Amino acid sequence: MKPVKRSRISNDKLSSTGGSFFDHLPDEIVVSILALLSSSANTPADLAAAAMTDRRFSQLAQSKLVLNKASMGCLAVRAKNWSDAADRFLQRCAEAGNTEASYILGMIRFYCACSRRTGAALMVSAANGGHLEAIFSLAVIQFNGSGARKQDRDLTLGAGLCARAAKLGHVDATIELGHCLMDGYGVTSSPLNGRLLLHRAKQLDAESERQQASLGTLYQKTHHANLFLSEWFSLSTDARNGSYYSETSLTELLVADGNMRPCSNAMCGRQETRMHEFRRCSACASVNYCSRACQTADWKFRHRSGCTPRNQGINHNGNQDNVEQVQPEGGHAGAHDV
Numbered sequence: 001m002k003p004v005k006r007s008r009i010s011n012d013k014l015s016s017t018g019g020s021f022f023d024h025l026p027d028e029i030v031v032s033i034l035a036l037l038s039s040s041a042n043t044p045a046d047l048a049a050a051a052m053t054d055r056r057f058s059q060l061a062q063s064k065l066v067l068n069k070a071s072m073g074c075l076a077v078r079a080k081n082w083s084d085a086a087d088r089f090l091q092r093c094a095e096a097g098n099t100e101a102s103y104i105l106g107m108i109r110f111y112c113a114c115s116r117r118t119g120a121a122l123m124v125s126a127a128n129g130g131h132l133e134a135i136f137s138l139a140v141i142q143f144n145g146s147g148a149r150k151q152d153r154d155l156t157l158g159a160g161l162c163a164r165a166a167k168l169g170h171v172d173a174t175i176e177l178g179h180c181l182m183d184g185y186g187v188t189s190s191p192l193n194g195r196l197l198l199h200r201a202k203q204l205d206a207e208s209e210r211q212q213a214s215l216g217t218l219y220q221k222t223h224h225a226n227l228f229l230s231e232w233f234s235l236s237t238d239a240r241n242g243s244y245y246s247e248t249s250l251t252e253l254l255v256a257d258g259n260m261r262p263c264s265n266a267m268c269g270r271q272e273t274r275m276h277e278f279r280r281c282s283a284c285a286s287v288n289y290c291s292r293a294c295q296t297a298d299w300k301f302r303h304r305s306g307c308t309p310r311n312q313g314i315n316h317n318g319n320q321d322n323v324e325q326v327q328p329e330g331g332h333a334g335a336h337d338v
């Protein structure tokens, strides 16, 4: 950003005219200041508080530059606080070219509001802007045929999207593509390249942890969109119905409540969009996953110690390699359709 020249108006003059310092600054400088605030805000309330200072601030806070720069903290509305106003704010940010806003709102509309078409369109917009989480999420949707019928799954497109995100260093996409190559899911089988990719994913994950540690920050892999989904589906139906779109009928929400299973990876938050959409662990059949990346993550942090094979004859020695080796009954490496 270019350096901003200080106002030549003295404090004496300001006090004599009764105006604030900002009253004497041109709009473009105030917008620049608001954009800086927007890009560094820790909570949605930070920008809202600045916008409420006066009418001029409120108008300038709606400028494309400010909305385009809105930080993750600024966009991270909690599920329990969700409202039509929050939806409109993220929509305006998305329209201003903020890919993070496009992705978050896309995930919320797709999974929480059952607005599959507009949700997917927002995720596509984010993906076209280079948002890696959006590319991977679109791959998950294609692999599962989410929001559509089982026969509408496009495994080749899913693998292609994973390849695009993996090429740019996305860990989960690299894991997913590695498993695809291992068992020929959407791609020509190539176990050697699959193992290489899985090894590469471990390296990328370790590098991320090291980088975060060197910056003195807590390593947090979970995206806000996933945290939102987790919180959203833990709310009561009444709470969700009261805070969301009028276009989502109570019937739809009740159906979703009663029959749809969540991904068993607690850090994922996705819920099935049709019955039996997710695949279950082929050993114990007691957990369900939206993707192999989620199965791998959950195995590492939780399921390794809790997986009890249904058939004790299965060679289940409790290590992660075993999850990859225990082949499904015709499904996607280590998990199968029910």
Ligand SMILES: [Zn+2]
Pocket (backbone or CB within 6 Å): 263, 264, 265, 268, 269, 270, 289, 290, 291, 294
């Ligand atoms: Zn998942």
Ligand SMILES: [Zn+2]
Pocket (backbone or CB within 6 Å): 281, 282, 283, 284, 285, 286, 287, 303, 306, 307, 308
């Ligand atoms: Zn299991």
